[in-house]
Amino acid sequence: MTLRQSIMLMAAPMLAVLPSPALAQEEEPRAETNGEGEEERTSAFSLDLLYKADLVGVAAGGGRRGARFLDNIDLMASVDLDRAAGWAGASAYIGVLSNAGARPNDIAGTLQGVNNIEVGSPDAVLYQAWVQQRFAGDRGSILVGKYDLNSEFYANPSAAALIAPAFGIGSELAATGPNGPSIFPQTDLGIRLRLEDRRHYVQAAVIRAPRGVADEGGPRSALFIAEAGLRGRTAITVGGWTYSDRQPQIVPPGVTLGPDTAASHGLYALVEQDLAGEADKMGYWCAFLRLGLSDGLTTPFADGMQVGLTGHGVLPSRPESLLSIGFATAGLSRAYRRANPPDEPPLTRSESTIELTYSDRVARFLTLQPDVQYVHRPSGLRDASGVVVLGLRAIVDWKIH
Numbered sequence: 001m002t003l004r005q006s007i008m009l010m011a012a013p014m015l016a017v018l019p020s021p022a023l024a025q026e027e028e029p030r031a032e033t034n035g036e037g038e039e040e041r042t043s044a045f046s047l048d049l050l051y052k053a054d055l056v057g058v059a060a061g062g063g064r065r066g067a068r069f070l071d072n073i074d075l076m077a078s079v080d081l082d083r084a085a086g087w088a089g090a091s092a093y094i095g096v097l098s099n100a101g102a103r104p105n106d107i108a109g110t111l112q113g114v115n116n117i118e119v120g121s122p123d124a125v126l127y128q129a130w131v132q133q134r135f136a137g138d139r140g141s142i143l144v145g146k147y148d149l150n151s152e153f154y155a156n157p158s159a160a161a162l163i164a165p166a167f168g169i170g171s172e173l174a175a176t177g178p179n180g181p182s183i184f185p186q187t188d189l190g191i192r193l194r195l196e197d198r199r200h201y202v203q204a205a206v207i208r209a210p211r212g213v214a215d216e217g218g219p220r221s222a223l224f225i226a227e228a229g230l231r232g233r234t235a236i237t238v239g240g241w242t243y244s245d246r247q248p249q250i251v252p253p254g255v256t257l258g259p260d261t262a263a264s265h266g267l268y269a270l271v272e273q274d275l276a277g278e279a280d281k282m283g284y285w286c287a288f289l290r291l292g293l294s295d296g297l298t299t300p301f302a303d304g305m306q307v308g309l310t311g312h313g314v315l316p317s318r319p320e321s322l323l324s325i326g327f328a329t330a331g332l333s334r335a336y337r338r339a340n341p342p343d344e345p346p347l348t349r350s351e352s353t354i355e356l357t358y359s360d361r362v363a364r365f366l367t368l369q370p371d372v373q374y375v376h377r378p379s380g381l382r383d384a385s386g387v388v389v390l391g392l393r394a395i396v397d398w399k400i401h
Contacts, residue, residue: 044083047400050074056104060388070101072117089134097127110378113165143192158286158310166328170292172301186210202228221245237270247298251339266294282313296333303331320361348382369393
Protein backbone atom coordinates (compact mmCIF):
# COMPACT_ATOMS: atom_id res chain seq x y z
CA MET A 1 0.00 0.00 0.00
CA THR A 2 1.39 3.40 -0.96
CA LEU A 3 1.57 6.32 1.45
CA ARG A 4 -0.99 8.13 -0.65
CA GLN A 5 -3.46 5.28 -0.18
CA SER A 6 -2.73 5.22 3.54
CA ILE A 7 -3.50 8.92 4.03
CA MET A 8 -6.51 9.01 1.69
CA LEU A 9 -8.18 6.11 3.44
CA MET A 10 -8.05 7.93 6.78
CA ALA A 11 -10.88 10.10 5.50
CA ALA A 12 -13.32 7.19 5.36
CA PRO A 13 -15.97 7.77 8.02
CA MET A 14 -18.04 5.21 9.86
CA LEU A 15 -20.64 7.42 11.47
CA ALA A 16 -23.53 5.38 10.13
CA VAL A 17 -22.47 2.28 12.09
CA LEU A 18 -20.57 3.65 15.06
CA PRO A 19 -22.18 3.78 18.49
CA SER A 20 -22.37 7.35 19.71
CA PRO A 21 -22.48 7.35 23.49
CA ALA A 22 -23.54 10.99 23.56
CA LEU A 23 -26.36 10.60 21.04
CA ALA A 24 -27.64 7.50 22.78
CA GLN A 25 -28.02 9.16 26.15
CA GLU A 26 -30.10 11.93 24.55
CA GLU A 27 -32.76 9.40 23.57
CA GLU A 28 -34.06 8.13 26.89
CA PRO A 29 -35.36 5.74 27.95
CA ARG A 30 -33.28 3.60 25.58
CA ALA A 31 -29.93 2.12 26.62
CA GLU A 32 -27.07 4.55 26.18
CA THR A 33 -24.89 2.85 23.59
CA ASN A 34 -26.29 1.99 20.18
CA GLY A 35 -29.67 0.30 20.68
CA GLU A 36 -32.66 1.09 18.55
CA GLY A 37 -35.51 -1.04 19.96
CA GLU A 38 -37.99 -1.02 22.78
CA GLU A 39 -36.62 -4.31 24.05
CA GLU A 40 -33.43 -2.55 25.21
CA ARG A 41 -35.37 -1.11 28.15
CA THR A 42 -35.27 -4.51 29.81
CA SER A 43 -32.03 -6.00 28.46
CA ALA A 44 -28.58 -5.15 29.75
CA PHE A 45 -26.80 -6.70 26.75
CA SER A 46 -26.98 -6.18 23.02
CA LEU A 47 -25.16 -7.73 20.10
CA ASP A 48 -25.34 -6.25 16.60
CA LEU A 49 -23.90 -7.52 13.35
CA LEU A 50 -23.78 -5.10 10.42
CA TYR A 51 -22.53 -6.10 6.97
CA LYS A 52 -21.98 -3.68 4.09
CA ALA A 53 -21.17 -4.82 0.56
CA ASP A 54 -20.37 -2.25 -2.13
CA LEU A 55 -19.97 -2.55 -5.89
CA VAL A 56 -18.28 0.64 -7.12
CA GLY A 57 -17.29 1.52 -10.66
CA VAL A 58 -15.82 4.43 -12.60
CA ALA A 59 -18.20 4.93 -15.51
CA ALA A 60 -16.84 8.05 -17.22
CA GLY A 61 -13.93 10.48 -17.13
CA GLY A 62 -10.38 9.88 -15.98
CA GLY A 63 -8.04 7.52 -17.74
CA ARG A 64 -9.43 4.17 -16.56
CA ARG A 65 -12.72 2.29 -16.32
CA GLY A 66 -13.67 -0.60 -14.12
CA ALA A 67 -15.58 -1.82 -11.10
CA ARG A 68 -14.44 -3.00 -7.69
CA PHE A 69 -16.13 -4.98 -4.89
CA LEU A 70 -15.45 -4.29 -1.23
CA ASP A 71 -17.16 -5.07 2.05
CA ASN A 72 -17.21 -4.24 5.74
CA ILE A 73 -18.31 -6.30 8.77
CA ASP A 74 -18.98 -4.75 12.18
CA LEU A 75 -19.65 -6.96 15.20
CA MET A 76 -20.72 -4.70 18.08
CA ALA A 77 -21.44 -5.71 21.67
CA SER A 78 -22.60 -3.37 24.42
CA VAL A 79 -23.57 -3.82 28.04
CA ASP A 80 -25.37 -1.61 30.54
CA LEU A 81 -23.17 -2.24 33.58
CA ASP A 82 -25.78 -0.74 35.90
CA ARG A 83 -28.30 -3.44 34.97
CA ALA A 84 -25.76 -6.22 34.55
CA ALA A 85 -23.53 -5.67 37.57
CA GLY A 86 -24.97 -2.84 39.65
CA TRP A 87 -22.30 -0.36 38.52
CA ALA A 88 -24.42 2.77 38.53
CA GLY A 89 -24.20 4.95 35.42
CA ALA A 90 -21.64 2.77 33.63
CA SER A 91 -21.67 1.10 30.23
CA ALA A 92 -19.15 -0.73 28.07
CA TYR A 93 -18.73 -1.36 24.37
CA ILE A 94 -16.57 -3.61 22.17
CA GLY A 95 -16.50 -3.46 18.38
CA VAL A 96 -14.66 -5.75 15.96
CA LEU A 97 -14.14 -4.57 12.39
CA SER A 98 -13.29 -6.64 9.30
CA ASN A 99 -12.70 -5.13 5.86
CA ALA A 100 -11.96 -6.86 2.58
CA GLY A 101 -12.16 -6.25 -1.14
CA ALA A 102 -10.53 -3.96 -3.66
CA ARG A 103 -9.80 -0.21 -3.79
CA PRO A 104 -12.08 1.72 -6.18
CA ASN A 105 -10.09 4.91 -5.63
CA ASP A 106 -7.17 3.30 -7.45
CA ILE A 107 -9.31 3.83 -10.56
CA ALA A 108 -10.94 7.13 -9.62
CA GLY A 109 -7.60 8.70 -8.59
CA THR A 110 -8.91 11.23 -6.04
CA LEU A 111 -7.23 12.67 -2.97
CA GLN A 112 -10.29 12.43 -0.70
CA GLY A 113 -11.57 9.02 -1.77
CA VAL A 114 -14.93 7.90 -3.13
CA ASN A 115 -16.02 5.19 -0.68
CA ASN A 116 -16.14 5.29 3.11
CA ILE A 117 -15.42 1.59 3.71
CA GLU A 118 -12.33 1.42 1.50
CA VAL A 119 -9.11 0.39 3.25
CA GLY A 120 -5.53 -0.07 2.09
CA SER A 121 -5.45 -3.82 2.69
CA PRO A 122 -7.87 -6.44 4.09
CA ASP A 123 -7.75 -6.76 7.86
CA ALA A 124 -9.72 -7.70 10.96
CA VAL A 125 -9.10 -5.55 14.05
CA LEU A 126 -10.39 -4.72 17.49
CA TYR A 127 -11.87 -1.40 16.43
CA GLN A 128 -13.28 0.02 19.66
CA ALA A 129 -13.28 -1.06 23.30
CA TRP A 130 -14.28 1.48 25.91
CA VAL A 131 -16.02 2.03 29.23
CA GLN A 132 -18.19 5.07 29.89
CA GLN A 133 -19.23 6.46 33.27
CA ARG A 134 -22.07 8.94 33.52
CA PHE A 135 -22.42 11.31 36.47
CA ALA A 136 -24.18 14.46 37.71
CA GLY A 137 -27.62 13.11 36.91
CA ASP A 138 -26.52 12.04 33.42
CA ARG A 139 -25.42 15.59 32.62
CA GLY A 140 -21.79 14.47 32.45
CA SER A 141 -19.87 11.45 31.21
CA ILE A 142 -16.30 10.28 30.88
CA LEU A 143 -15.19 7.64 28.39
CA VAL A 144 -11.88 5.75 28.44
CA GLY A 145 -10.54 3.20 25.99
CA LYS A 146 -9.94 2.48 22.32
CA TYR A 147 -12.14 5.06 20.67
CA ASP A 148 -13.12 6.43 17.26
CA LEU A 149 -12.97 10.21 17.39
CA ASN A 150 -15.50 10.56 14.54
CA SER A 151 -18.22 8.73 16.49
CA GLU A 152 -18.83 11.98 18.40
CA PHE A 153 -16.58 14.73 17.01
CA TYR A 154 -16.87 16.51 13.64
CA ALA A 155 -20.01 14.50 12.82
CA ASN A 156 -23.60 15.37 11.97
CA PRO A 157 -26.43 12.87 11.39
CA SER A 158 -27.88 14.54 8.27
CA ALA A 159 -24.67 13.87 6.31
CA ALA A 160 -24.22 10.28 7.51
CA ALA A 161 -25.95 8.56 4.58
CA LEU A 162 -23.54 9.99 2.00
CA ILE A 163 -20.78 7.59 0.94
CA ALA A 164 -18.01 10.01 -0.10
CA PRO A 165 -15.52 10.09 2.82
CA ALA A 166 -15.43 13.89 3.22
CA PHE A 167 -19.02 13.92 4.54
CA GLY A 168 -17.97 11.92 7.61
CA ILE A 169 -15.02 13.97 8.83
CA GLY A 170 -13.38 16.89 7.06
CA SER A 171 -10.38 15.91 4.93
CA GLU A 172 -8.30 18.73 6.43
CA LEU A 173 -8.34 16.81 9.74
CA ALA A 174 -8.60 13.24 8.41
CA ALA A 175 -5.39 13.55 6.36
CA THR A 176 -3.15 14.92 9.13
CA GLY A 177 -0.12 13.11 10.48
CA PRO A 178 1.64 10.11 8.95
CA ASN A 179 -1.15 7.77 10.07
CA GLY A 180 -4.06 10.10 10.63
CA PRO A 181 -6.08 10.67 13.80
CA SER A 182 -7.93 7.89 15.64
CA ILE A 183 -10.66 7.25 13.06
CA PHE A 184 -11.61 4.50 10.60
CA PRO A 185 -9.85 2.19 9.96
CA GLN A 186 -7.21 2.75 12.71
CA THR A 187 -8.11 3.74 16.26
CA ASP A 188 -6.17 4.08 19.48
CA LEU A 189 -6.51 4.82 23.19
CA GLY A 190 -8.15 8.01 24.36
CA ILE A 191 -10.14 9.72 27.07
CA ARG A 192 -13.22 11.87 26.45
CA LEU A 193 -15.11 14.16 28.85
CA ARG A 194 -18.60 15.48 28.03
CA LEU A 195 -20.96 17.87 29.85
CA GLU A 196 -24.46 18.67 28.62
CA ASP A 197 -28.02 19.73 29.24
CA ARG A 198 -31.02 19.41 26.95
CA ARG A 199 -29.93 22.28 24.68
CA HIS A 200 -26.15 22.53 24.97
CA TYR A 201 -23.07 20.36 25.24
CA VAL A 202 -19.31 20.66 25.47
CA GLN A 203 -16.83 17.81 25.06
CA ALA A 204 -13.08 17.36 24.84
CA ALA A 205 -10.79 14.41 24.18
CA VAL A 206 -7.14 13.42 24.14
CA ILE A 207 -6.41 10.51 21.79
CA ARG A 208 -3.12 8.87 20.95
CA ALA A 209 -2.20 8.90 17.25
CA PRO A 210 -2.40 5.39 15.75
CA ARG A 211 0.62 3.37 14.76
CA GLY A 212 0.64 2.63 11.02
CA VAL A 213 2.48 2.02 7.78
CA ALA A 214 4.08 5.48 7.72
CA ASP A 215 5.23 5.23 11.32
CA GLU A 216 8.95 4.68 11.74
CA GLY A 217 8.75 3.35 15.27
CA GLY A 218 9.31 6.63 17.08
CA PRO A 219 7.17 8.12 19.85
CA ARG A 220 3.56 8.85 18.96
CA SER A 221 1.95 12.23 19.46
CA ALA A 222 -1.54 12.84 20.82
CA LEU A 223 -4.46 14.71 19.32
CA PHE A 224 -6.24 17.27 21.52
CA ILE A 225 -9.75 18.15 20.36
CA ALA A 226 -12.63 20.14 21.87
CA GLU A 227 -16.16 20.79 20.63
CA ALA A 228 -19.24 22.71 21.81
CA GLY A 229 -22.73 22.61 20.40
CA LEU A 230 -26.28 23.91 20.51
CA ARG A 231 -29.18 21.53 19.79
CA GLY A 232 -32.58 22.30 18.35
CA ARG A 233 -34.21 22.89 14.96
CA THR A 234 -31.06 24.84 14.25
CA ALA A 235 -28.07 22.89 15.55
CA ILE A 236 -24.64 24.55 15.66
CA THR A 237 -21.30 22.93 16.47
CA VAL A 238 -17.85 24.51 16.70
CA GLY A 239 -14.60 22.68 17.37
CA GLY A 240 -10.84 22.88 17.26
CA TRP A 241 -7.91 20.46 17.32
CA THR A 242 -4.12 20.32 17.59
CA TYR A 243 -1.39 17.71 18.00
CA SER A 244 1.00 17.55 20.92
CA ASP A 245 4.04 17.19 18.61
CA ARG A 246 4.99 18.67 15.27
CA GLN A 247 3.83 16.57 12.32
CA PRO A 248 5.52 15.81 8.97
CA GLN A 249 4.72 18.27 6.20
CA ILE A 250 2.82 16.82 3.24
CA VAL A 251 3.98 17.56 -0.32
CA PRO A 252 2.99 16.41 -3.84
CA PRO A 253 2.77 14.24 -5.81
CA GLY A 254 -0.33 12.80 -4.20
CA VAL A 255 0.31 12.64 -0.48
CA THR A 256 4.01 12.37 0.29
CA LEU A 257 5.87 12.97 3.55
CA GLY A 258 8.24 15.92 3.16
CA PRO A 259 11.52 16.41 5.05
CA ASP A 260 10.21 19.18 7.32
CA THR A 261 7.70 19.29 10.19
CA ALA A 262 5.13 21.85 11.30
CA ALA A 263 2.55 22.49 14.01
CA SER A 264 -0.71 20.79 13.04
CA HIS A 265 -3.97 22.44 14.06
CA GLY A 266 -7.37 23.47 12.77
CA LEU A 267 -10.94 24.64 13.37
CA TYR A 268 -14.34 23.47 12.15
CA ALA A 269 -18.02 24.42 12.35
CA LEU A 270 -21.19 22.46 11.56
CA VAL A 271 -24.74 23.75 11.09
CA GLU A 272 -27.89 21.65 10.68
CA GLN A 273 -31.25 23.23 9.94
CA ASP A 274 -34.61 21.44 10.10
CA LEU A 275 -36.62 22.44 7.02
CA ALA A 276 -39.82 20.39 7.28
CA GLY A 277 -41.38 17.73 9.45
CA GLU A 278 -40.00 16.16 12.61
CA ALA A 279 -36.93 14.01 13.11
CA ASP A 280 -37.50 10.22 12.86
CA LYS A 281 -40.81 10.78 11.03
CA MET A 282 -41.80 10.66 7.38
CA GLY A 283 -41.46 13.89 5.47
CA TYR A 284 -38.55 15.15 7.56
CA TRP A 285 -36.02 17.28 5.66
CA CYS A 286 -32.80 18.72 7.03
CA ALA A 287 -30.00 20.78 5.49
CA PHE A 288 -26.38 20.90 6.63
CA LEU A 289 -23.30 23.04 6.19
CA ARG A 290 -19.81 22.04 7.34
CA LEU A 291 -16.67 24.21 7.22
CA GLY A 292 -13.09 23.36 8.21
CA LEU A 293 -9.72 25.14 8.26
CA SER A 294 -6.24 23.74 8.88
CA ASP A 295 -2.61 24.83 8.91
CA GLY A 296 -2.28 23.60 5.30
CA LEU A 297 1.23 22.24 5.89
CA THR A 298 0.66 18.85 7.54
CA THR A 299 -2.19 18.02 5.14
CA PRO A 300 -2.76 18.85 1.46
CA PHE A 301 -5.92 20.72 2.42
CA ALA A 302 -6.07 24.25 3.81
CA ASP A 303 -9.86 24.23 4.02
CA GLY A 304 -12.94 22.17 3.31
CA MET A 305 -16.66 22.68 2.88
CA GLN A 306 -19.57 20.25 2.66
CA VAL A 307 -23.18 21.29 2.12
CA GLY A 308 -26.22 19.12 1.55
CA LEU A 309 -29.84 18.16 2.03
CA THR A 310 -31.37 14.94 3.40
CA GLY A 311 -34.97 13.78 3.37
CA HIS A 312 -36.50 10.89 5.35
CA GLY A 313 -39.61 9.04 4.19
CA VAL A 314 -39.43 10.80 0.83
CA LEU A 315 -41.82 8.30 -0.81
CA PRO A 316 -45.27 8.10 0.83
CA SER A 317 -45.43 4.33 0.45
CA ARG A 318 -41.84 3.79 1.68
CA PRO A 319 -41.47 4.95 5.31
CA GLU A 320 -37.73 4.16 5.42
CA SER A 321 -36.84 5.74 2.08
CA LEU A 322 -34.06 8.31 2.32
CA LEU A 323 -32.68 10.75 -0.23
CA SER A 324 -29.50 12.76 0.29
CA ILE A 325 -27.51 15.10 -1.93
CA GLY A 326 -24.24 16.71 -0.97
CA PHE A 327 -21.44 18.85 -2.37
CA ALA A 328 -17.93 18.68 -0.92
CA THR A 329 -14.88 20.70 -1.85
CA ALA A 330 -11.39 20.59 -0.36
CA GLY A 331 -9.00 23.46 -1.03
CA LEU A 332 -5.38 22.56 -1.70
CA SER A 333 -3.12 24.79 0.39
CA ARG A 334 -0.78 27.31 -1.20
CA ALA A 335 2.21 25.55 0.39
CA TYR A 336 1.15 22.22 -1.10
CA ARG A 337 0.69 23.69 -4.58
CA ARG A 338 4.01 25.53 -4.43
CA ALA A 339 5.78 22.29 -3.51
CA ASN A 340 4.56 20.57 -6.67
CA PRO A 341 7.64 19.41 -8.64
CA PRO A 342 7.98 21.04 -12.08
CA ASP A 343 7.89 17.65 -13.83
CA GLU A 344 4.52 16.78 -12.25
CA PRO A 345 1.12 17.73 -13.75
CA PRO A 346 0.03 21.24 -12.66
CA LEU A 347 -2.33 21.62 -9.71
CA THR A 348 -5.40 23.78 -9.29
CA ARG A 349 -7.05 25.19 -6.16
CA SER A 350 -9.37 22.34 -5.19
CA GLU A 351 -10.91 18.91 -5.65
CA SER A 352 -14.73 18.82 -5.50
CA THR A 353 -17.38 16.10 -5.35
CA ILE A 354 -21.14 16.13 -5.78
CA GLU A 355 -23.05 13.04 -4.63
CA LEU A 356 -26.65 11.85 -4.89
CA THR A 357 -27.72 8.78 -2.94
CA TYR A 358 -30.98 6.98 -2.14
CA SER A 359 -31.50 4.20 0.39
CA ASP A 360 -34.48 2.06 1.32
CA ARG A 361 -35.10 -0.99 3.47
CA VAL A 362 -36.40 -3.62 1.06
CA ALA A 363 -36.60 -6.40 3.66
CA ARG A 364 -36.49 -6.57 7.43
CA PHE A 365 -32.75 -7.17 7.41
CA LEU A 366 -31.74 -5.63 4.05
CA THR A 367 -31.23 -2.04 2.89
CA LEU A 368 -30.18 -1.14 -0.65
CA GLN A 369 -28.47 2.12 -1.55
CA PRO A 370 -27.66 3.17 -5.14
CA ASP A 371 -25.19 6.06 -5.34
CA VAL A 372 -23.70 8.37 -7.96
CA GLN A 373 -20.77 10.79 -7.57
CA TYR A 374 -19.07 13.26 -9.86
CA VAL A 375 -15.54 14.32 -8.93
CA HIS A 376 -14.29 17.56 -10.49
CA ARG A 377 -10.53 17.80 -11.03
CA PRO A 378 -9.58 14.62 -9.13
CA SER A 379 -6.39 15.00 -7.07
CA GLY A 380 -6.55 18.73 -7.78
CA LEU A 381 -4.98 18.23 -11.21
CA ARG A 382 -5.70 21.27 -13.35
CA ASP A 383 -6.09 19.36 -16.61
CA ALA A 384 -7.79 16.22 -15.27
CA SER A 385 -11.24 15.38 -16.59
CA GLY A 386 -14.09 14.82 -14.18
CA VAL A 387 -14.83 11.30 -12.97
CA VAL A 388 -18.29 9.69 -12.69
CA VAL A 389 -18.50 7.02 -9.98
CA LEU A 390 -21.50 4.68 -9.73
CA GLY A 391 -22.13 2.45 -6.75
CA LEU A 392 -24.59 0.09 -5.12
CA ARG A 393 -24.43 -0.64 -1.39
CA ALA A 394 -26.23 -3.52 0.33
CA ILE A 395 -26.56 -3.33 4.12
CA VAL A 396 -27.52 -6.41 6.12
CA ASP A 397 -28.11 -6.02 9.84
CA TRP A 398 -29.01 -8.42 12.62
CA LYS A 399 -29.77 -7.33 16.17
CA ILE A 400 -29.75 -9.57 19.21
CA HIS A 401 -30.87 -7.93 22.46
